[in-house]
Amino acid sequence: MRELRVLLNQTQKVRLQAALQHLRDLSFQASSPAIPVTIADTIPVNREDGILKGHGTLEFNGQVVATQCGVVEQVNKLVYVRALKARYKPEVGDIIIGRVNEIAPKRWRIEINFSQDAVLMLQSMNLPDGIQRRRTAVDELNMRSIFEENDVVCAEVRGFQHDGSLHLQARSQKYGKLERGQLLTVPAYLVKRRKQHFHHLEQYGVDLILGCNGFIWVGEHVVLGENEMPEDQESRMENQEQNFTPLKVRQQICRIANSVRLLSAHGFSLSLEIILDTAEASVSSNVEINDMLGAEFYVQTAEREVQRRASLLKKSRR
Structure with missing residues (x-):
């Protein structure tokens, strides 16, 4: 996703600077003041407490210094530096969205905004017929009919290999190929790990998937059947291929996608609530979809x- 560039007049610049200053003041009031550090800055610690040096710290000439830019945090005796902007660090159980780069023997290689491509094994996903059985040579030959290059897929992090690569699994109906929507890329630190990353926005008729790796999917709603027979799955897929996405649904997809782009440009953490608030504000203000990025x-x-944030701070103090 390209960086959003907005041309502001003088009045809008003053309003924006005032709003950003208020946000900084609110964040300072909401939490204890953190100590910002840059590389080689000394971290003030009490040596008598027997502190443990964590990530982003190093002992030099009897002092604890920072090896990266960020803020100092302490958990019990562990002192570490938390980077304000960090790359995606996978964890087992993360919901991720990726794009197929290569089809290899018995596996797909998927780009997931990480230093290495993830691997989705043929045995780690459900077959189109829905039958639980051993994978055969015929299944391996038909891999391209399931996923092909440049397909967008959703999966879950299963584990790590000894070389640091990720193994994915897609053994549920909510995982698999994503079609009829937009794939957005935002900084991974804007997407926090939550209990639910799959959202159905009923009032807009679209699905929203917040990938922990910074890939976000906004697409047409897909009805999933828990006890759906293989024949029903095939007929449903054929109907989806024959039918087109209605114009109204496509407009709603663009509205939600523009809300994500706007929040990402501000650097706000992305959640279902703030995305819906932004989309509803555009509707209530009669803002056209293409004017949302104005x-x-x-x-x-x-x-x-x-x-x-001011209202949340007042509620927390009651």
């Missing part, structure tokens, strides 16, 4: 975030 709505989004 200067005025860009500034209004920052001002709404100030009001939202």
